[in-house]
Each structure stands twice: as C-alpha cells, then as structure tokens.
Amino acid sequence: MQEASLVVVMVSNGPGELSTWVKPLAEQLHSRLLIRPRYNNSSVSLRLVLVPCPNSTGTEKKAASKWNQFEQITSAKNFWSLLINPRKYGYWPSKGLVIFLGGDQFWSVLLAARLGYLNTTYAEWVARWPYWNDRIFAMSENVKKQLPKNLKKRCIVVGDLMADISNQAKIKKPLPEGTWIALLPGSKKAKLSIGIPFFLELADQLAELMPNCRFFLPVAPTTSVNEIISLSTSANPIAKEYSSGIAKMVDSKNEKSWSKLITNSGTEIFLNEEYPAHTYLSQCNLALTTVGANTAELAALAVPMIVVIPTQHLNLMEAWDGLLGIFARLPFLKKCIGIAISLWRLRQQRFMAWPNISAGRMVVPERMGIISPKDIAKESYEWLSSPQKLNDQKQNLIKLRGSKGAVKKTNDEIIKLINSIKK
Template sequence: MHIFIMANSPGELVGWVRPAVEKLKEKQKKVIIIVVIPPCQYASGMEREVVENFPEVDLVVGPSQYLKYLFLGIRPSSFRGVKRGVVVFLGGDPFHAVVLSKRLGLPAVAYMQKPRWKRYFKKFMVLDQAAREKFMAKRAEENKVFVVGDLTVDGIKLGMSREEVYNYWGLNSGNFIISILPGSRPEMVRYMAPFFLRAAELIKKELPKTQFLLALSPFVPKEELVSLDESEVSKVFQGAKIKLKKDNEKWKLTTESDLEVLVVEGRQHEALNVAHLIITIPGTHTLEAAYLGIPMLVAVPLNKPEAIPLDGLAGLVGGVPLFGSSIKRWIVKWCAKRIKFTAIPNIRAGREVIPEIRGVIEAEDVAKEAIKLLRDPNGLARMRKELR
C-alpha cells in the first residue's frame, strides 16, 4: 500500500509529517510512504533534503518534480504502478492533495481545522471536539470527521533530561537561560539572528549572568547566521556584528561586546525545555514551547514588510518586478492592523497569553520586554501555568 503525504512548509514537515510517518511505520512496516512537497511561499529551500533524512520516508517528490507532473503530466517514477493507497493532506493548499488524489485515482483524507473542500476528502482528522463541531456546523457528514488530537504534541521528543542538558552544554541552572529562535527560512534568519543577538547584548548588560542558546532550524545551514553583511542589516534595524566559531566541538556566535551564544543543532526541543524564556518570531515552535510550558516573547518586526511571506495572490504580487515590493509592503501593513495575534497560543486562546511585540521595532524594544519578564518571577509562573 502506498501513502502519499502532501505537505510543504518547515513547521508542517517537522511538526506534523515526522510524527505521522513514525507512527505509520510502527503500525504498518510494509507500507510505502511518499512525501510530496509542492511549492510554498514559506519554504526554506531545504525541505526535500530534510525529509529525505526521515528514516520512515521511502521517497520524496520535491517542488520541481511535482510541478512537472501538475503542468506537463510528467509522472515521477514513484507514482507509477500504484493500485492501492491514499493521499493524506497535512498542510499547505488542499488543492494539491485533491489534484493528486484525482490523478492517481486514490481517496484523499485531510488533517485540517477549518471545513474546506468537504466534497473532495473522504475523511477529516481534526484537533479537538471544538474543531469537529465547526465541521458539523458546516454540514459535514458526522461519520467523516474524527478527533485525533494535536500532531505537534507527538512531534515533541526530549532525548535528554534538563540535568543532562545542563551538563552537556555547560549551563548553570541557577542563572537565567534564554533560547533564541530566529526562524526556519534563511532569508529571515539572516536578519533576525543579528537583531536578536543585539537584544541579547542589551539583556546581558542588565543581567550579566544570563546564558543564551540559539536553536537552529534543521532547514537553515548555520553559515546563514552570518551570511548577511552588517551594512545590509543596518538598512532594516540595528543588529549585532556577529561571528561564527567552533569551540570544543560546539559552534558559537560571538559579538564585539564578548557575548557568546551557543548554536544548538538537532536538539531544538531540549533548547526550548531548559529555557527560562524563549525569544522568537511566530511559528510552529511557539506551540511546541507552549506544550512544554515555557514562557515566550514573540517579536514581529515589520521594518521590512516586503520580506514577510503571504498566502495566495498577495504573496505572488510581491515578486512582480518594479512595483511588487511596494504593493506587498502596503498589503502587509494593512493586514497587520487587522490581525489580532500572530503567536499560535494566543490565536487559540483568543487572548494574549504570551506577549507580542509588533510593528517597526528595534532590539531595544525586545530587550526591555525580556528584562521586564525575567524580573517578574510571578508573571513567568502565571504564563507557564496558562500555557500548560
């Protein structure tokens, strides 16, 4: 039996696809799992390479292969001779899963939280009973909608205890630990790494014993952290001048103020779990941190709005020569005024559980809020309780 899994962005591939394929292979060892990655405006460019390293995945069809199949009818070899199987939608645009289902003559099922494309999917898997009731309200057939829980929870794997992490990375558990997550797209990380490290310098000045980790996404090579010239960063906001060095088999980022930040590769969940505070941009990791009960500060700089990925036509307009960037800049600012929250825990709660700093901001704004949070142990305790 063949299982075709359709997903594309970094958060979906690591947060949903990875735990799903692990469980599938555990239950059905002979099943053939093929992950199809359509184009995505949120992509890092490393999606295929990362998924090929999932041991449970047998074959990966990347964006270029998929587009050739979609528009030219050039069928990947892994699509041939398929008689039994299913197409599983785990994120992105449902259109691609529906098209693949029709062309292969296989049924399609979907993991989604909003009732869309009801006619085209045989089954829907949803987060909780509240999501199921939304489907029922839209006249979805009762026997087609199943509550399966949050795949993100299944994707959280801690290979070491906190004590083991302290020893492994040489951390002092008695002092503050801040984990920085600059994103999963290289073009974002190039700007956010210097920005967050400038904030870290300011925090260190006020709280000298604070320790910093930078949890690097598997979709971003560490060289991207220092790939952007300081003059380019300064066109957007003031960032730290950083260098990447290897010290005792561990990679570190250093700044001119002698700040050292340990670069964590491959143990992102451990880096979240030992932190007193996480400083990050919006994304799936905010949900992972919420399940771990770790306080967060989410920064959404709109200093360079044309660099922010958007869905649909708005995202495509940004690539139009000459005036595309200007139009996208206006769209982002227009949307920002109407979006109440950007962090997933806040969106789900319908209120601000974790603070968000949004707009044209500087590192000083992030540092000031982080220091305020760290100096309020009761506030951090309340946030932990609400997140859990």
C-alpha cells in the first residue's frame, strides 16, 4: 500500500473538545474527501495527536479510536516523544496541515514547526500565537478584532463549532414520555467521588417532590458503571455523608432498553453508555450538572440547566484545573480553600458555567458553596413546575449559540488549504 503524500493532523486534548469539535469536523471531512483511513489508497491521511492538558483524562485515545476516523492516534503521554522523533510514530510526508482543536495552542505551533507543516488554529476566544498561524478559524468577529492589523487577513470567522451540535443530535430515538432530568455528576474521579453521592441523594429528593419525573445519566467515556457504583459505597468516604446509595443495578434486556440503577429509596436512574449522548440530552427538560465543558454542550443543545458546585468537599477543589487546583492541593490551605474561593467568586462576580462566561451575565443558575441535595431538589422542582421559566432559559441559550454552519465553513477552509498544499 502506497504511503500518503499529505497529512492532516488534528490536535486536541479532552473529551469535550473531541466530541464537539474534532468528531464533527472529521466526519464531514470524510464525507467530502476520499481520505484515509476509509480509503487506503488515498494520498491524504487524517491523524489525531492528543496533547498534555489538565483537562484530559487519559482515556481520550480509546474513545476516539471507536469512531474509526483516524489512520493514526498519538496519545498525550507520547506527545513529547513524537516531537523529538516523529519517525518513531510512522511515516510523516513533507507536506501537511496541523489544526488546533483543543488544549494549549502552543502545542500545535510546536508540532507544525517540527513537522514543517502549515499551522491553523480554531480560536474560540483569542488566537494566542497569530504570527505562527498560516490560518486562523475564529469563533467570532471579536477574535479577529484582537489581531494585529497586518494579520487580520489570515483570519476567517467561521462561527461556533458548538452551534452545530443541535444539528448532529437528530432525534432518531425519542425518549419515553415523561419529565426527564439529566444528571451529569462529572467525568473525573475526583469530581465523581462527590458528584455521585450528591446527585443520588438529589435524585431521591426530587423524586419525592415530583414522583413522575425520570432520570437519565450519560456515562462519560472516562468512567464506567462499575466505578459509579463503587463511588456510591462506603469505599468512597464522601458517600458516608449522604443518605442515598445504590440498592442494585438492572442490566438492559436488549438493545432497545437501558440499564438502570435503583437507589435505596427506589428511584430509577437510567444509564446510557453511548458517547456523546447528545440525542438524548437534547430531549431532557432540565439538566443538573457540575461545571465543565458539559455546560457548553448543554448550552449548544439548548437544554435548561442548574450548575452545581458544592465547595464543602475539598476533593472537588483539588480536581479543579489551573491555579485554583494548585492552591487546593497545598496542605496548609485545604481547611479554608472552599470558603475562600466561594467568597472570592461572589465578590469578583466571576462565572463558572460556559453560558454565563459567554454572555457576561447569569443565564443559567450557578449554585456554589455549602449546598445540599435538598436545596437543589427544591429549586429543580420550581423550575420544572414553571414551563415558562424553562422556555425562557432555553431561548437565551439558543441566542448564545450563534448561527449554525461552522463545521462546514471550517471544512471548506481546510479543503482549500489541502488543495493549495497539493499543488
């Protein structure tokens, strides 16, 4: 089999970016070009390079492999080795294109320079290394405005890749009738160790207030049903602080049914291990979620949400990324970090959820501090009892999404670059 003469390298980091940016772009690129791995005789190869990032979980390569979109996937732990000796990871032709789609933009700059390829960046908020980019795909005009005047011509405003999620989430499999609440307790173990006990008790409390509601828990690819069950037991010290637990798990009988967890109080929580679960999430009346990339996905799907950030458990603070996570790991700060960060956030009026950050105002409620499942259950009941409030939040989320078509526009530019490189 002849080697490819041109490589398109997508650079990314965590599960959120992979599912909402990388996957749709790769799928559409395959639908428009005859490229590898689907067409082994093609001269163009599509590859994925994962980069070091605190938001990554270590399971990204496994998740992306299931899509059958890439001829080769390099894991984050091998990134530096790839930079030092690319030939160790296969044949790299002299012509190629690197596309930044998550992580630190500098990694794609380094990789493109090492391979001698063109470098492009999808810039959500800012293009940090514009002089090292041959092309910048901007989410908004604001990104372009920040560029030096002589570099603006390198920038094309393509729109928000997240806005196309709702197009991808076509309702082929409608949820059964009922009021559906999505539970998103986190994807990292440190967050799940708090999220699972907290959300189990929250489900029990809400089921008591609204007996006819139904719960849906999409299992992140970075965890498993067994881990979720384990974190609900005494093996997890935090679980001892909550009254709820998992009584049993009922496996699905066939492909048309889901497995479900049944709590000690008899609340049923349906599980879905397909990833991403956008088709089902988009049909939920309300989502109860931790902070993270999932708030951007829910916003793109226009699913009303309540963002829950309980700071009473110090493990959660250690799971945070960036400077806060570093501070939270310092032993002498552990006793006061939860209260300190809560007060600081309130005084600074900073937002944690993507819709609020994007809008610069409170679009979705963020509940931070020493909060209880009972408090969130009561608030959830109030939202679910007010269809107008839910619809108002949904409409606000739709307005934030921006126009659709970013995936196609970005692919148009990628194909133009591929054709120019081939000449």
